[in-house]
Amino acid sequence: MSQALTVDSVVLDIEGTTSATGFVVDVLYPYSRSRFGALLSERSGDPDVARAVAQVREELGDPSADNVRIEKALNAWLDEDRKATPLKTLQGVIWSEGFARGDLVSHFYDDVIPALRTWHAAGVRLHVYSSGSVAAQRAWFRSSPEGDLLPLVEGLYDTENAGPKQDPASYRAIARALGLAEAPERVLFLSDRPGELDAAREAGWRTVGVRRPGEPYYEQGVGDHAQAGAFDEITLFRSTP
The missing domain is CATH 3.40.50.1000 (HAD superfamily/HAD-like)
Structure with missing residues (x-):
């Protein structure tokens, strides 16, 4: 109308x-899933990454959660399509770099x-x-x-x-x-x-x-x-x- x-x-x-939701789910979500581990291990000093990691630990109620535990949580939230702020922050970091490299349009x-x-x-x-x-x-x-x-x-x-x-x-x-x-x-x-x-x-x-x-x-x-x-x-x- x-x-x-x-x-x-x-x-x-x-x-x-x-x-299209399908583009986000079928292209962007797998792209971020494949890069969570490297981001957590290689960019822990990045302020946005560090803030998001702290938020994940707070959500989990586990202030000592390691990268393996954090990546597992991120993937679970991705499966649920959960609108968790730290998940969206880390996806944003990954996608920004992917767009900048020309991997994504x-x-x-x-x-x-x-x-x-x-x-x-x-x-x-x-x-x-x-x-x-x-x-x-x-x-x-x-x-x-x-x-x-x-x-x-x-x-x-x-x-x-x-x-x-x-x-x-x-x-x-x-x-x-x-x-x-x-x-x-x-x-x-x-x-x-x-x-x-x-x-x-x-x-x-x-x-x-x-x-x-x-x-x-x-x-x-x-x-x-x-x-x-x-x-x-x-x-x-x-x-x-």
């Missing part, structure tokens, strides 16, 4: 919304990049909120099939700098960062997950559920949220204060 909205900012989910649905360029040209501010780390998001947008899209995006948010994606407080925190705490209705969230859309709406945001055939949440639907099957069904105009 076509949607036309006047907003200041649009916040994008990635997996299932801009990009990110996936976007065909309708997404033209829409992002159109919205950006119209003055709508673009942001990302994903369970994947900010580092992974940055690498993802920098390594698209059409080159570096990062100049289109103003802000990147994840579960570490914003909070859990089904918690309305996370969306309120992002609205504050956007300078729209007093006008959350000027923020639009696009996601395929009804729980995330519900949380955003509770925080006062506008919402459109993106339903793409073949995605995990397609059959479930997006509840009573407005919906679109692709980004080219969404027309955005920039609001003015």
